[in-house]
Each structure stands twice: as C-alpha cells, then as structure tokens.
Amino acid sequence: MTARLPVFPLATVLFPGLVLPLHIFEERYRALVRDLLGRPQGAPREFGVVAIRRGWEVAPGAGRAVPGGDEVVLHEVGCTAELRQVTELDDGGFEIVTVGRRRFRVVDVDRTAAPYLTAEVAWLPEPAGANEVTELLAARVIAVFRQYLGLVRPGEQEVSEQLPEDPTVLSHLVAATAALTVTDRQRLLAIDDTAARLRAELRLLNREAALLRQVRAVPVPLTELAAPPAPN
Incomplete structure (x- = not known):
C-alpha cells in the first residue's frame, strides 16, 4: 500500500514516538504547514521527514544554505511527523512540535x-x-545503554532514566538518543525487525562505550595533546 506525502528533508533522522520541534522560516515549508492546518478536522496532519544523503541548496530568498530542493539526494527510508503544536510567528513563520509516527x-x-517536495511512499511493517x-535483547540493551550513559555523564552517581519496556519503543529511543552519526541512525531506522535493530544497537553501544573509555584513559587533557610543545 502506498500513499502521497509532503516531504521535509532534514539533516537528522526521526524515529517513531520521538518528539521533533522545528522552526519553519522558509516560504515553501510555511506553505506545507498552512496546507496541513487547512485539512479537514480529523484528517491526519503529518508529513514525511527524510534525512539528506547528499546535497545542499540555497533556496530563493532564504539567504543561507538550507537542506532541501532540487539538488538534494534523500535516503530511502523516512518517518512521518505528526503535527502536535503550532505557533505562528509575527514574521509569518512557525514554531511547530511534531511526533514521529510511521x-x-x-x-x-x-x-x-507543490511548492515543497512530495513523495509516493510505501509503509514499512512495524x-x-x-x-x-x-x-531478552531489550534487557541487554538497557544494561549496556545505562553503562554508556554513565560514561557520557561520568559525574553522576547513578543513571536513573526511565526506559520503556516495549522492545520496539526502546529500540527507537536508543537509536534517537545515543550519540550516533546520521548514517548509523539511518541504518537503524531502515531495519524492519526489532530483534535485528536491538542487536545492531548492542554493537553500536559497545563501540561507543569503548571509544569513551579510551578517551577517559588518556592521562592528559586532549587540548594539551593538540597544543605545540613548549620550548625548553
């Protein structure tokens, strides 16, 4: 089954259930928000968020380089963003809060x-x-993720985050909150099977934790290592 969606290219990856606030300043995406708000009551107000694989452009009148448009190359897998809160600004822009859905x-x-990109999309299984x-995998991911968070915030005595028990929800949360590259996150988003996504996250978290331990094991500050040696 396919559907037609408005598409917002971004330099980030959105996961189901995660909150994504956006500042809408460019005219074509202002038009996107207005079109969503103009839909009948009860109709879904969602658009597709797709991470940029390659390319940037300077949109007419934008005054700065922004993702999107004719030159941009998108990743194949994205996530819909459901419009939850909209604040219209004095200059005609919007501050919006969205939540990832599908x-x-x-x-x-x-x-x-349309003034913005649209795409025919096929829904992926959940x-x-x-x-x-x-x-079992979720329990392992929670344990490793807590260790990882302890390395990220070494001053805290205990990491007390409430983590979801549902394995799929957990897999999306970990993918979105760990300090991973866009490429890593995109690979996780594209995995259809929860067990496979959790296994991939275990590998990534162990990799990131090992790197953090190496950095903490350096006996002098990294800034000093980058500085030229002092003359004798």
Missing part, C-alpha cells in the same frame, strides 16, 4: 506538484508486541 520507504519523489527473543 516509517516508510520512498518510492518516487515529485518536485513540481512488529506488534514482544516475544522472548526481543525481551
């Missing part, structure tokens, strides 16, 4: 049907509920 694969991009394998 993953999709881009089938075709249309650059001419597993329902947990099973023994995902529950």
